[in-house]
Amino acid sequence: MIGKLFLGGAALLLAGGVAMADPIEGNWKTESGATAQIAPCGGSYCITLKSGKFAGKKIGTFQAAGSNKYTGKITDPAKDKTYSGKGTLTGNNLKMGGCVLGGLICRNQTWSRI
Template identity: 55%
Template sequence: MKPILISVTALLMSTGLASAADPIVGNWKTTLGDTATIEPCGGGFCITLKSGKHTGEKIGAFEGNGGSYSGKITDPDAKKTYNGTISVSGDTVTLKGCVMKVVCESQKWSRQ
């Protein structure tokens, strides 16, 4: 039985299903009061807006684990994409987007 258990565990990890326990996964309240979902996708994590005027739009794609992530974040109003980072601390995520690593803006979202 052990070889089957190891094979199933390896399969789950390779398909990203094991990522569901990552601290970034979940529903988050944005600074505007909208809901964003962060979930596993494509070997990393995607941010999709679930409420507000941009409902259904994917606004981010990040890679990383254990509370520290990097990738791309999109301002849905301006339709501009920036390099960004996300850090997770308890029930708060801090998103930071930068233009040329010089001009940066941050937001804090809370877990719902």
Template identity: 45%
Template sequence: MQRLALITASMTLVAFSVWAQEPVVGTWKTQVGTTAAIDECAQGYCITMKTGNNAGKRIGSFQGSNGNFTGTIIEPESRKTFRGVLTLTGDTVHMRGCTMKVICVSLIWTRL
């Protein structure tokens, strides 16, 4: 009986962990056709390139919840850091960031 209770409690904890995961976590297709992963990390959520010339590089970190985040993203080629917002709408991530409050970029990624 105790073993059954322990198994049930473990299954409930696993189900809660999956349910509680922020929907932004996952694999995304970038505008240029490469893929990037957004995962939980010490800074909140981190973006790591999965394919292309910059595979394996961490290019950003964000904090927030419920589809609204703020943070930084680094353009891998120029190494410019953009500060801005990331919003999640369904299976689409919209990012908008600026560097030196003058140069701004917008990105739209789709979930794979």
């Protein structure tokens, strides 16, 4: 009986440890050379600048949209304007985009995993 409880408890601990990070999580080098960190926050992924002129500033929140695609909001820290955002992960590159006017005008960057 105690052996079964022990095995059951061990199985629960192993199952909890199997949870893997989403591929978008981690540190990224932006086109400006700053480091951005993408980390889980309240069911989403928050993007915070860790270096550069705007270090410490949260610049976005994304949600997984399937097949290494993400959607949400992204802020241009220099202009302090927020746009509809999207991200596509391919290997160690993250193509980030921000759009206005329903996607009529967009600006894209490619970030590299550090």
